[in-house]
Amino acid sequence: MKPTDERSHESTDARTGRRLDGYGVLITGAGRGIGAATARRLTAEGARVLVTDRDADRAAATAETLPGARSFGCDVADRASVEAAVAYAVEHVGSLDVLVNNAHSCTPDAPLFEDEPDEDWALDLDITLTGAFRCARAALPHLVASGRGSIVMIGSVNGARDFGNHAYSAAKAGLAGLTRTLSGHAAPRGVRVNLIEPGTIHTPAWAGREAVLDRAAALYPLGRVCTPDDIASAVAFLASADASWITGVTLPVDGGILASDVGLRRAFRGAEL
Template sequence: MTDTTRFAGYGVLITGAARGIGAATARRFAEEGARVLVTDVDVPAAEEAAAGLRELGLTAEAFGCDVGDRASVAAAVQRAVDAFGSLDVLVNNACHCTPDAPLFEDETDDEWAADLDITLTGAFRCARAALPHLAESGRGAVVNVGSVNGLTDFGNHAYSAAKAGLGSLTRTLAGHAAARGVRVNLVVPGTVRTAAWEGREEQLDSMRDLYPLGRVGEPEDIAAAITFLASRDASWITGTTLVVDGGITAVNSGFQEYRRSKS
């Protein structure tokens, strides 16, 4: 059971919140008392997500935000402050992932730049705009959403480099922001059941055998970790990386299976 008061009075801005991890995180914050700005480049989907929360009696608004555009980011941050009176939590969830070319030398500059600009520089833009307001709140927190791709090889060169960079940004920003009373942490999901897997559900479910805990992740698994790091329960945690991946980066399942087959 969630604590319906843990984020009472908090203003929360989440990027890429129209669906998947972002939408689940918006709901979790709202269920725990927060006022949530659901932002996404897909404005109709963001509006639908926010309306769904309001139908549950929760407090949420939608706002179009392209994290690739500084003015759009500034407008979203200002909207959160104007609507809620403060901005206490920023969740950088928006990302962009371009499928790899068959050969590395066929990767284009534009594809590389797109993944880095949205996934990494987008988080930078949002944190830059939000930080003064987070510092003013007295309980500010930034939670960045990374990926196991940023820790080890799961493919996707540009996306993985961007997620690895997000880990570094988390640590350096945590060092800077600590003196201003703002905590900055990173959640690293493994494979999660989101809209990106629509039409490939059988392939997704087959991955459960790769995970020591026997299943792929659900958006709610990641939302729980994000809200923990944003809460006062994590008041002495900053600059950390919380891996939420069913054990896949800790246990080499393929090697273990090979060893069992040879024993």
């Protein structure tokens, strides 16, 4: 078993109060939305962040707003691209202590399941699930070497309950399984692996459909949809030494929707949905 580095159990830097001072972090799909919010939050916590995205210009634009951040165009569907991003992080960020697997694909469902095209199914699984596998495989030796390595997967409530999107949901459910198996493999080597399950998130993908989000908010026990910053806060916790005794878990950040069905409760009371 990998010896414990006592320093990794200190929750904050004594001088700054920032939990991730000196950490090197690689975030996939970080050009906007959850990934960009996570890059901002981890930078504020003292991390040196490598912002990666398939759109290199978008990654660069995000990194330019963050002190000390760098960017890299990375396509998680391509093994060589992933390995190049990891090598760049190690060389230019200085270390690799945290991997945030955020990149995903979500193709729309066909009206009938039997009309679902193979290429949409394959794309969602390749980017969302296999992409996370590629990144974890490339990063793991460096996370082991850091002595405080952590992988945070960004899943979805779609992986735990039916909210539509067959391929996307299957991929996110697969991430939960990968988190469990990889956490058991990596724990003796000093690396933690955890999964966050967000609910509906107000990201740029919802542009022009804000009315849908308003209707969705009414179905969440906490009365609103998620923001990217909600997820970024959870990532910062799981990546830090504050979570040093946590691995292999799924953390819902979902406004309570997996625990309580507000719409059904209202229906039982005869109220408007």
